[in-house]
Amino acid sequence: MSVKSTAARSSRGGAKRRGGAGRKPELVQLLTPEGERVEHSEYSIDLTPEELRGLYRDMVFTRRFDGEAVTLQRQGELGLWASLLGQEAAQIGSGRATRPDDYVFPTYREHGVAWTRGVDPLNLLGMFRGVNNGGWDPNQNNFHLYTIVIGSQALHATGYAMGAAKDGSDSAVIAYFGDGASSQGDVAEAFTFAAVYNAPVVFFCQNNQWAISEPTERQSRVPIYQRSAGFGFPGVRVDGNDVLAVLAVTRAALEHARSGEGPMLVEAFTYRMGAHTTSDDATRYRLDEETAEWAAKDPIARLKTYLANEGLADEAFFAEVEAESDALAKRVREGVRAMPNPDPMAIFDNIYADGHALVDEERAQFAAYQAQFEGSEEGAAR
Amino acid sequence: MTAPKSMTIAKAINESLRTSLETDPKVLVMGEDVGKLGGVFRITDGLQKDFGEDRVIDTPLAESGIIGTAIGLALRGYRPVAEIQFDGFVFPAYDQIVTQLAKMHARALGKVKLPVVIRIPYGGGIGAVEHHSESPEALFAHVAGLKVVSPATPSDAYWMMRQAIECDDPVIFFEPKRRYWDKGEVDTSAVPAPLHRARVVREGTDLTLAAYGPMVKTCLEAASAAEEEGRSLEVVDLRSMSPIDFDTLQASVEKTRRLVVVHEAPVFLGTGAEIAARITERCFFHLEAPVLRVGGFHAPYPPARLEEDYLPNLDRVLDSVDRALAF
Numbered sequence A: 001m002s003v004k005s006t007a008a009r010s011s012r013g014g015a016k017r018r019g020g021a022g023r024k025p026e027l028v029q030l031l032t033p034e035g036e037r038v039e040h041s042e043y044s045i046d047l048t049p050e051e052l053r054g055l056y057r058d059m060v061f062t063r064r065f066d067g068e069a070v071t072l073q074r075q076g077e078l079g080l081w082a083s084l085l086g087q088e089a090a091q092i093g094s095g096r097a098t099r100p101d102d103y104v105f106p107t108y109r110e111h112g113v114a115w116t117r118g119v120d121p122l123n124l125l126g127m128f129r130g131v132n133n134g135g136w137d138p139n140q141n142n143f144h145l146y147t148i149v150i151g152s153q154a155l156h157a158t159g160y161a162m163g164a165a166k167d168g169s170d171s172a173v174i175a176y177f178g179d180g181a182s183s184q185g186d187v188a189e190a191f192t193f194a195a196v197y198n199a200p201v202v203f204f205c206q207n208n209q210w211a212i213s214e215p216t217e218r219q220s221r222v223p224i225y226q227r228s229a230g231f232g233f234p235g236v237r238v239d240g241n242d243v244l245a246v247l248a249v250t251r252a253a254l255e256h257a258r259s260g261e262g263p264m265l266v267e268a269f270t271y272r273m274g275a276h277t278t279s280d281d282a283t284r285y286r287l288d289e290e291t292a293e294w295a296a297k298d299p300i301a302r303l304k305t306y307l308a309n310e311g312l313a314d315e316a317f318f319a320e321v322e323a324e325s326d327a328l329a330k331r332v333r334e335g336v337r338a339m340p341n342p343d344p345m346a347i348f349d350n351i352y353a354d355g356h357a358l359v360d361e362e363r364a365q366f367a368a369y370q371a372q373f374e375g376s377e378e379g380a381a382r
Numbered sequence B: 001m002t003a004p005k006s007m008t009i010a011k012a013i014n015e016s017l018r019t020s021l022e023t024d025p026k027v028l029v030m031g032e033d034v035g036k037l038g039g040v041f042r043i044t045d046g047l048q049k050d051f052g053e054d055r056v057i058d059t060p061l062a063e064s065g066i067i068g069t070a071i072g073l074a075l076r077g078y079r080p081v082a083e084i085q086f087d088g089f090v091f092p093a094y095d096q097i098v099t100q101l102a103k104m105h106a107r108a109l110g111k112v113k114l115p116v117v118i119r120i121p122y123g124g125g126i127g128a129v130e131h132h133s134e135s136p137e138a139l140f141a142h143v144a145g146l147k148v149v150s151p152a153t154p155s156d157a158y159w160m161m162r163q164a165i166e167c168d169d170p171v172i173f174f175e176p177k178r179r180y181w182d183k184g185e186v187d188t189s190a191v192p193a194p195l196h197r198a199r200v201v202r203e204g205t206d207l208t209l210a211a212y213g214p215m216v217k218t219c220l221e222a223a224s225a226a227e228e229e230g231r232s233l234e235v236v237d238l239r240s241m242s243p244i245d246f247d248t249l250q251a252s253v254e255k256t257r258r259l260v261v262v263h264e265a266p267v268f269l270g271t272g273a274e275i276a277a278r279i280t281e282r283c284f285f286h287l288e289a290p291v292l293r294v295g296g297f298h299a300p301y302p303p304a305r306l307e308e309d310y311l312p313n314l315d316r317v318l319d320s321v322d323r324a325l326a327f
Ligand SMILES: Cc1ncc(C[n+]2csc(CCOP(=O)(O)OP(=O)(O)O)c2C)c(N)n1
Pocket: A107, A109, A148, A149, A150, A177, A178, A179, A180, A181, A182, A208, A210, A211, A212, A272, A276, B032, B061, B063, B085, B089, B092
């Protein structure tokens, strides 16, 4: 092992990527952090005022229920929560680019994407409360279950896309993953399969700069979007805090996939404003200055400024969104508190589609064991 | 000579890694978030600060990469201690462990050694989401070429880690995560027991409870509860799942004539199944009852709010004790 190469990690906050060799990678942007609309030579977007307000509403709602989930975890109602704070534009922009017949493969942080797919936030919370290991029917909204094992779903998305192509459909598939996940073999293998079979899949990497405590330069010497070049398909980096640019770029990438041109990699350059999860303490490894720098690029604030400055939304609209998001938070709060603990016998449910003798035997044994406690104090406490 | 100190299992492993890094310049610690963060359980806390980024290495997020490169480092003369962040995340590395790490010494006619330690926090009881509570030890013990151990006390955590690092074979070191914060005395100047030797941790006459890792404490509690009912249970801490110290266990069972094996892992084709078979072969004429097993079901590890029902606890252990004594 080269001693130098492992020791060369520079400090965060304006750190230069070693392999980046000076040239700053281009970032597709349509709305600046100051809320100014700018044009891009390759990607453009033309949205109605109503659509623009819709994106704002989506982002505010998402942030609100995400924050509510953090609170619920602190109160002991959830075991864990992985906050998406700061990544609302990356998720709402990309999620809103999908069609209902497209299929989405999320990580464990895609609460905003879930929202755009019509998955009830309460369904997302079950697994974090510890009442189930998934909690929704993936086929109802073409939104697959959350995947915790890093990178696995990139292959599932690719296979699903291969199937869609075989069926002759023009549906596309989108696989979400993080900057850390870009190191996993499964992700590299997904790139290979997608390229070889020209699968209609968009790889959507939210580079939120951190994989728990490790900065992105621990995963890659080149900007992540450049990875796809070696596999033979295009990659693009978009300002992940710019919902307009994310929507435009993801639409284009999905169109690319749909039209038979194969996979595409989108790197949404964004930032994880919170800790990795509620179990994490980010102060141990990153500087407040860095977080403050990104706070100035907030995805919601910039759209709000734009809407206000252009006269596309008035105070009444903002107040209404606020009130609606409070109502959503209240519904989530009450819904979570009312979520019952599962019946212990559910341990044996749905393990096999066609049944299994050992499961039947153990289920019966466990039921008999549980029955001993019935009526006793322990039984009552269960 | 230093006086024994009271510390947690977490701290004991940390101290053990620290001493190993100090005494052998070839020892490396590597894994996801083990450096600056000190690991998600803080087991490697402070080590990167004191030993530098060359020896305490934050790796890319890729388990096959971690173990594959640990193998290469070992071939080059290093002694890597690789952390897998949680039990459920070892599987991307399973190929490297099973097809490469376990077999390389034999394939090279004994000419290369693979002193790789793979640390895996394992087991349930911490209210986690899926893949964070599993007990996959049998999947490794089944593979020739690997040694598999799990400490139950701070003292064993300290010494077994030292011994695992000094061992020239690959050792899968399962850390009982829900016991990380349990305290006990550690005497760093003592002479430790051999790594793979089982230990009678409570003497008794009516039945033997055999366990390792997180279940040792549960069995000791069960033995205390049973004592109040006038039953004398012996508890054997196996400490090692590959190899298993059957001699110590046999001696215990020949005395008590009954055996219940307890582990969190599913009982189907688990460690307990192997123990039941071997002890039955060795002690057939001593046994008053079949060897019983208490453990997980043939089911995915359940969501957190059901884990208290799923995990073997005092009641489940005593239920099997009653059944064994009723024969
Ligand atoms: C295979 C695997 N290894 C390790 C982990 C533990 N883990 C959970 S999240 C995480 C970091 C993921 O970083 P990234 O891919 O950037 O996604 P982010 O959490 O930033 O959204 C790690 C190491 C895991 N879930 N799966």
